[in-house]
Amino acid sequence: MFNRHCILFLRNNTKNKFMSSIIKDYTNESKKDIPIVKGLPVVGTIFSILLAGGGRKLHEYIDKRHQQYGSVFREKLGPLDAVWISDPLDMKLLFAQEGKYPQHMLPEAWLLYNDTYGQQRGLYFMDGKEWWKYRQILNKIMLKDFNINLIKSYNTVTNDLFTEWENYNGQVIPNLIADLYKLSISFMVAHLVGRAYDECKMHVSNDVNCLAQSIQKVFQCTVKFTVIPAKTAKLLKLNIWNDFVCAVDSSIDSASNLVSKLLSYSGGDGLLNSISNTHDIPIDMIKRLIVDFIIAAGDTTAYSTQWALYTLGLEKSTQNNLRKCLLDTDFLECDLLNNILKEVLRMYPLAPFIVRISPNDVYLKNHIIPANNLIIMSMFTSCRNRKYFQCPNEFKPDRWNRQLNNKYYGVIEPFATLPYGFGTRSCIGQKMANTQMCFTIAECIKRYEIKTINPVKIVLDLITVPDSCVNIKIHKVK
Ligand code: HEM
Numbered sequence: 471m472f473n474r475h476c477i478l479f480l481r482n483n484t485k486n487k488f489m490s491s492i493i494k495d496y497t498n499e500s501k502k503d504i505p506i507v508k509g510l511p512v513v514g515t516i517f518s519i520l521l522a523g524g525g526r527k528l529h530e531y532i533d534k535r536h537q538q539y540g541s542v543f544r545e546k547l548g549p550l551d552a553v554w555i556s557d558p559l560d561m562k563l564l565f566a567q568e569g570k571y572p573q574h575m576l577p578e579a580w581l582l583y584n585d586t587y588g589q590q591r592g593l594y595f596m597d598g599k600e601w602w603k604y605r606q607i608l609n610k611i612m613l614k615d616f617n618i619n620l621i622k623s624y625n626t627v628t629n630d631l632f633t634e635w636e637n638y639n640g641q642v643i644p645n646l647i648a649d650l651y652k653l654s655i656s657f658m659v660a661h662l663v664g665r666a667y668d669e670c671k672m673h674v675s676n677d678v679n680c681l682a683q684s685i686q687k688v689f690q691c692t693v694k695f696t697v698i699p700a701k702t703a704k705l706l707k708l709n710i711w712n713d714f715v716c717a718v719d720s721s722i723d724s725a726s727n728l729v730s731k732l733l734s735y736s737g738g739d740g741l742l743n744s745i746s747n748t749h750d751i752p753i754d755m756i757k758r759l760i761v762d763f764i765i766a767a768g769d770t771t772a773y774s775t776q777w778a779l780y781t782l783g784l785e786k787s788t789q790n791n792l793r794k795c796l797l798d799t800d801f802l803e804c805d806l807l808n809n810i811l812k813e814v815l816r817m818y819p820l821a822p823f824i825v826r827i828s829p830n831d832v833y834l835k836n837h838i839i840p841a842n843n844l845i846i847m848s849m850f851t852s853c854r855n856r857k858y859f860q861c862p863n864e865f866k867p868d869r870w871n872r873q874l875n876n877k878y879y880g881v882i883e884p885f886a887t888l889p890y891g892f893g894t895r896s897c898i899g900q901k902m903a904n905t906q907m908c909f910t911i912a913e914c915i916k917r918y919e920i921k922t923i924n925p926v927k928i929v930l931d932l933i934t935v936p937d938s939c940v941n942i943k944i945h946k947v948k
Contacts, residue, residue: 496563497833504553504837507535507545514546516697525696526929529822529850536851542837549578549699552825552844556851558858558885560834564845565893567832571598572895575825575844577692577932579700579711583718586704592762593898604759607751608898611744616901618802620740623660623667624906627653628913630671635918635944642923642941647776651682654771657906658764662732664740670732677728684724685768687717689931725761732760763899769933770820771903774889776940777818778811778911781865783922783942788867792915793947801912802905809867811907815889817865820933822850824891849888850934858886918944 509515522531532554535543541557555561576595584591593604631653635643643649655678660667691714695703703711733753736742746756782789788810795806824847832839839845854862860869860880869880878884890897897903914920921943926936 496835501833501838502836504839505539505543507539507543509546513548514551516548519547520697525693526931528696528930529848529928529934532823532848533851533854536848542834548697550696550844552846553839554846554848555834556848556855557835558852558883561847561852561888561892562885563834564826564828564832564847567828567830568826568893568895569829570894571602572893573597573827573829574895575827577695577700579692579695579703579714580718582700582704583715589722590758592759594762594766604751604755605894605898607745607749608759611741611748612898613901616905617664617739617741617744618905620661620664621905621909623664623740624657624909626667626671627656627660628910630656631910632913632917636946638944639946640943642943646779646940646942647686647772648682650772650775651686651768652678653910654775654906655681655764655768657771657902658767659728659732660740661902661906662740662742662760663735664738664743666735666738666740670735674728674731677724677731681721681724681728681764681768684717684720685765688714688721688765689769689933691717693930693932721765722761725764726757728764729757729760733757767899767903770899771906773933773935774815774818774820774903775907775910776936777934778814778907779914779920779942780922780926780936780940781814781817782810782911782915783920784925785865786919786921788865789915789919792912796912796916801908804908804912805871806867807908807912809870810911811904812870812887813865813867816853816859816887817863818928818934819849819853819887819889821889821891822930822934823847824849824888847888850928852886855886858883917947919947920944 507515509518519525519528519531522534535545535554536556542553542555542560544551544553546552555564580595583589584595593601593608596604631649634649638644656671659670659674659678663670691710694710695714698708698710700711700714702708703714732742733746733756736746742756742760745751745759746753751759782792788806792804792806792810795804801807826845826847827843828839828841828845830841832841832843832845852858856862859882860866866880869878871879873879888896890900890903923941923943924938926938926940928934929937
């Protein structure tokens with residue numbers, strides 16, 4: 471059920487043969503110039519994106535650019551000067567050449583905050599040898615030896631949520647996304663402390679609530695820096711900088727308080743125990759890593775779960791089929807559930823763009839991207855392209871069933887969807903997130919029929935979110 475490409479990659483951690491053969495085929499081909507979107511000096515095409523709706527509509531704006539300029543083009547969007555690519559073969563070529571310490575791009579505002587306030591952060595913010603040192607340790611604990619027994623502690627988390635939802639039987643859930651934020655942070659806590667979750671949850675419930683509120687604000691504030699560089703906003707003491715600082719302060723403070731309390735439960739059978747007792751990691755570093763896991767988990771799992779419930783709420787027959795399958799199949803073994811989640815993450819890729827900066831020239835199919843350029847993979851565009859998925863705008867979980875020749879029914883190029891990224895820098899929480907989301911969907915559909923009341927569209931708060939509140943009505947299954 472996990473991202474097969476990533477598992478394949480991790481298993482062969484000497485540079486993948488499959489990848490090397492791809493590079494060989496394309497380094498010798500003749501190359502063309504990269505098409506450039508013309509803009510003004512310094513600001514580039516910033517006014518075009520402003521006219522198109524700003525950073526919240528960046529996915530649609532870039533999708534149109536790909537239609538005009540093809541799968542590779544260069545555009546300077548205000549502070550962001552990048553080569554944008556949308557062909558899965560070019561993405562494979564890029565990953566194949568990303569090197570031992572792949573470099574991604576962090577939002578400028580986040581880096582400026584860390585610099586200004588001397589804040590040291592976790593894995594996502596690390597690079598080079600330091601990143602690889604901790605990444606290797608965490609790969610083993612969180613991906614290779616993922617502890618499936620921790621699912622026992624997830625039970626309490628979903629039971630608490632669904633006990634609260636009993637009050638809304640026959641009604642719309644009043645604040646779905648807030649509930650899902652609390653759920654995803656609670657899952658993370660349960661994963662960290664394992665069996666001790668029952669004992670610890672009362673002790674930390676206030677911290678979980680504070681954190682759930684502040685994380686969302688960080689993402690909402692960050693997207694505003696698409697059109698004004700964070701440095702300028704800071705220099706001019708603009709409200710967007712002040713609001714951003716408040717939101718980050720509050721999320722880091724709440725997460726740090728939470729982790730300090732959780733450390734007293736590190737003797738349990740959870741992730742904290744694996745990290746602190748099996749490896750010689752200083753306590754400050756453990757705190758940095760865990761604080762960032764909690765922050766990373768909050769938004770991502772909450773919104774992806776919401777997209778899954780939203781989609782299922784529009785699909786009564788898929789819900790009924792899933793409920794039937796779950797009567798006699800464990801959620802971990804349920805192909806339909808697995809396909810539903812894959813399809814949700816394809817239609818609503820939480821990370822609509824994945825970024826790499828390569829220290830060397832990168833050879834694509836028809837182009838060479840010079841070293842140290844920002845390269846942005848347009849995942850929203852590739853996920854919704856009919857060249858790679860039949861009827862790409864339709865929710866069709868069965869497209870992920872395999873035919874006799876082992877190919878998928880309705881998927882022409884599976885590499886066009888990479889919900890957790892790819893390679894050694896891919897999401898460290900992917901197994902945890904997939905298991906938690908499958909568990910939540912399964913438990914919800916076993917208990918409730920769900921109905922989505924209003925359609926929503928995708929906008930970006932850095933990640934893929936709905937443009938208005940998702941309203942879902944629940945009815946207890948008899
Ligand atoms: C549905 C849930 C999630 C989605 C869709 C998601 C997606 C992603 C993506 C696309 C990346 C960048 C990958 C790349 O550049 O190749 C990433 C990185 C990361 N994710 Fe997740 N993520 C999810 C949940 C989580 C959770 C639960 C955690 C908590 C452990 C987490 C922690 C991280 C970290 C620490 C990184 C940076 C890894 C590194 O730089 O080595 N994510 N995630």
